[in-house]
Amino acid sequence: MKSSFALKPSESFIFKTSMLLMLVFVIIFSSISELRDAFTDKTYVKTGLYDSMTLAVKGIMRKNEDTFYLLETIASFIGKNTAFDDKNLNGSLRKLAYGKDFYTLEVADSAGKAYCGDGTKRDISKQEYFMAAKAGKRAVTAIDGTGSDEESIVFSLPVYNEDGFAGMVACYYHSSFFEKMLSDYLEELGASTSSWVIQDNGTALLSCGNTFGYTNFYELLYSGTTVEKPSEDISAQVKRQKEGYIRFRRESINYYAIHKPIGLNGWTLVTMVPSKVIDENPAALTVRLVLLLKLMLILAAVALYIFSFERNKAARIRQSRQEFEALTNNVPGGVFRYRNDEKQTLGYLSEGLLHMYGYTLETFRRMFDNSFINMVYAEDRKRVQSEIAGQLAQNGKRKIQYRIIDASGKIRWVYDSGRIVTDKDGNEWFYVVLLDVTRFKNREEQVRESEERYRILVEETNSIVLESNNIDGTAFFTPNFKERFGFEPKVYDSPGTLFPREMIHADDLLKLEQMQRQMEQGANTIADELRIRTGSGAYLWYQISHHIVRDEKGMPIKTISRITDIDADMRQRVHLEDLTQRDPLTGLYNKAAVKALISEYLRLYGNSGLHALLFVDIDNFKAVNDNLGHLIGDKVIIEIGSRLPKPFRETDIVGRVGGDEFVVFLKNVRTKRFVYDKAEQICNIFRNAYIGENGSYKISGSIGIAFSNGANTTYEVLVEEADQALYSAKAHGKDHYEVYHRENR
Known part of the structure; x- marks a missing residue:
């Protein structure tokens, strides 16, 4: 007996055909869903846009x-x-x-x-x-x-x-x-991109590319749009300062809105991108899928029994792979994946990656034994493995930099951004985007090398370098400035304001004033040698050079200075010069040095202040030589030479200009009474000096005083006037001083 469920041959054909067509429809629509899911996967949204937005937020x-x-x-x-x-x-x-x-x-x-x-x-x-x-x-x-x-x-x-x-x-x-800054960071996403900086209520503080006319992002989002419902409302995510994205449709265009907290005042950066930037134009994709659907329907109707389900499945897989490769090949840089196994076996490799290395696909797999770690420069492999393991333990993602070697042998720096994904069979794969950052690394290295050369130069030359910017009010200086002088310099606009005036040796203030005048007269490079008080309180010799940078009006805008310790050399030079200026018997300045030093001072300062020249002579010195001998006479000269400078300042000039004649020059005295008191002290030096075998022979001294008379005063004039006053003192009993009065000339 035949079963009531048995089908006739024609019915069997129709049944089988219907079943096969149903399977075809199921496969096609599942493929459409899979393709859309592949193109809108969160991984690919984040890979490009999140990195660009991160750069904008960091900026x-x-x-x-x-x-x-x-x-x-x-x-x-x-x-x-x-x-x-x-x-x-x-x-x-x-x-x-x-x-x-x-x-x-x-x-x-x-x-x-x-x-x-x-x-x-x-x-x-x-x-x-x-x-x-x-x-x-x-x-x-x-x-x-x-x-x-x-x-x-x-x-x-x-x-x-x-x-x-x-x-x-x-x-x-x-x-x-800031809108221009956002635009610059996000320009690579295309002209159709718009970016907003919003408060938690959606109010736009900044925007670029905003062609919608809204000043509140939430009003734009929920007015005339269709929003795919996310797991959490975007306004709630913004208030909680979470990053994320949503997809919505407005005016027949699909958009992604990606939001990322800035970390300031609760503000959030939102970037709107048409889906075509990521999806490779969903409208065109839909057209292709519709055509594919029609073709497959025709093929299924004409040759339903010719092609097996396996071949149809293989065709769909190949189509999906081609479209995936078309998308990844348009990513700047390279895209690849590899299995998380012991060998780190490579899977998909994009054309961009092959172009970056300079190999064909076959050569690439052969050169690196089809292993990811072999792609990495040998010296970086251990570090890369360690950094990947450390980052994956935190969030399953990685962002690292390392070197590679291309086909020409050139070493390149790359930025590696990836994450680990588990497929349906339980296999773990790393999906990685690789960007060439060689140019940026080279710039970093050049800056580092330049800074290192600068540091070595400063250390080796024992120099101090400073830079003062008058425009932005900043000052740069090498650390050895504070170590040497005990303070940090502020912005200075001239040589005279770098150091406090009291730190400059009194004898060098004139040089400092000359440097100041040179700058005011338009000089761009100024240099001189000065004694400066260090943090220890000692005055040391330094060579100071200033380079002045001026604006188009000639006003100083920046000063670059260099300070070099020349103390040892200068002290040796001063010592040698001093030996040629000293009287061998007393150690005081000799006649030539006295004349040169006083003449130079009068040339520079003779027209300002009050100065005095004292001409000192030992009374009856010839009798000392005749009665006691020249040896005793020399001892008298030595004794007077050692005592004579004591009442005077370090800046005053004391010298021996003859056998028993001395000159004292007092600079810039306050009153004439001050000079008279000093002259009386000299007389007392003589009065308290006793010589001879038993110290019973008493000596005395006479002094003539002459004062400067404005700019026309010279050394020769002062000596002549003081000599006349000395002559008068000797004529009036010796052992005292007299003053030359010009009105009595």
Whole structure:
């Protein structure tokens, strides 16, 4: 008996055909779903966009840190040196703002009275950023622009002095500056990309590429759009400062909206990208899939029994692979995957990766034994393995840098960004994007080498290097400056302001003044040798050279200085010069040195101050030689030579100009009485000197005094006048001093 369920041949054909067609439809639609899932996988969204947004966030935070560093420097300077009502404050603010990215600086006192770089004053005591400063906080605030139609971003922090809170310093950026920064970082995503910096309520603080006309991102997102429901509402994620993305459709265009916290004031960076940037245009993909569907339906209807399900499956796999390769080959750099096994066996390799290495696919697999670790430069392999293991233990992702060698033998630096994925069979695969960063690493190395050469040069030459920038108010100096002189230099705009005047040896102040005059007269390179007091209190010789950089108006904007220790050489040179200037018997200056030193001083300073020349002569010295002998006479000269300098200053000039004649030159004395007192002290030196075998022979001395008479005074004139006064003293009983009076000439 036949079963009631038996089918006729025609019915069997129809049944089998229907079943096969149903299987074909199931396979096709599952393939469409798989293809879409592959193209919209979160991995590929994050790979490009998240990295670009991370760079943008880092750029904003770097600008934030640089700005606050500058403001802290200004706040410290103002707190120590500047009154808020200083007449020069506006000029200082304009100078500090010159050449910066912000458009104005503002300083406020503790009551909120603000002084701007453009000369305006206003009350900001109720402003949010001032109240934050008053509470001891630094702040970044979005406000309407001051003196501008544009919105502004204000960076502010408190100023403190010895009494506590003294006020606030702030700088203003046009919002367009940060919008331009965002645009530059994200330009590689295409002109159709728009970026926003929003508050947690969705209000846009900054935007670039915003063609929708909305000022609130949430209004844009939920007005006239179809949003794929995420696991958590985007507004909740923004408030919790979580990163993520959603997909939505607006005006027949699919978009991704990726959001990432900036780490500042609860602000979030949102980037909207048309899906075609990531999906390779879903409309075109849909057309291809529809055509593929029609083709497969026709093939299934015409030759349903010709092609097996396995061949159809293989065709679909090949098609998916081709489309995947088309996508990955358009990624800048290279894309590959490898198995997480002992050999680290390579799987898919993109054309971009092969191009980066310079090999064909077959040669690549042969050269590196089809192993990932062999792709890495040999010296970096151990480090790479260690860094991958450490990063995967934290979050299953990795971001590392290492070197490779291309087909030409050239070493390249690459940036490796990847994550581990487990397939349906339980196999673990690393999916990796590789970018060539050789150019950036070379720049880093050049900077490092330059800094190292500079450090070695400074250390080897025992020099101190300084740079003072008058525009931004910053000063750079090598660490050995503070070690040598005991303080950190501030901004200096001339040779005369680098060191406090009291640190320069008194005899070298003239040189310092000459250097100052040279700079004021337009010299760009100035150098001289000065004695400077070190941190230990000793005066050492240094060679100081200044190179002045000027603007187009000839005003100094930067000074680069070099200070070299030449103390040992200078002291040797001074010692040798001193030997030629000294009297061999007394050690005082000889006649030639006395004339040269006094003549030079009178040439430079004769027209200012009061100076005196004392001509000293031992009374009856010939009798000493005749009665006691020349040996005793020499002892008298030596004794007087040792005592004579003691009442005088180190800067005064004391010398022996004849057998029993001495000259004392007093520089810049306060009164003539001071000179008379010194002359009396000399007379007492003679009166207290006894010679002979028993010290019973008494000697005395006579002194003639002449004072300088303005710019026309010369050494010869002073000596002649003092000699006449000396002659008068001897004629009037010796053992005293007399003064030359020009009116009695």
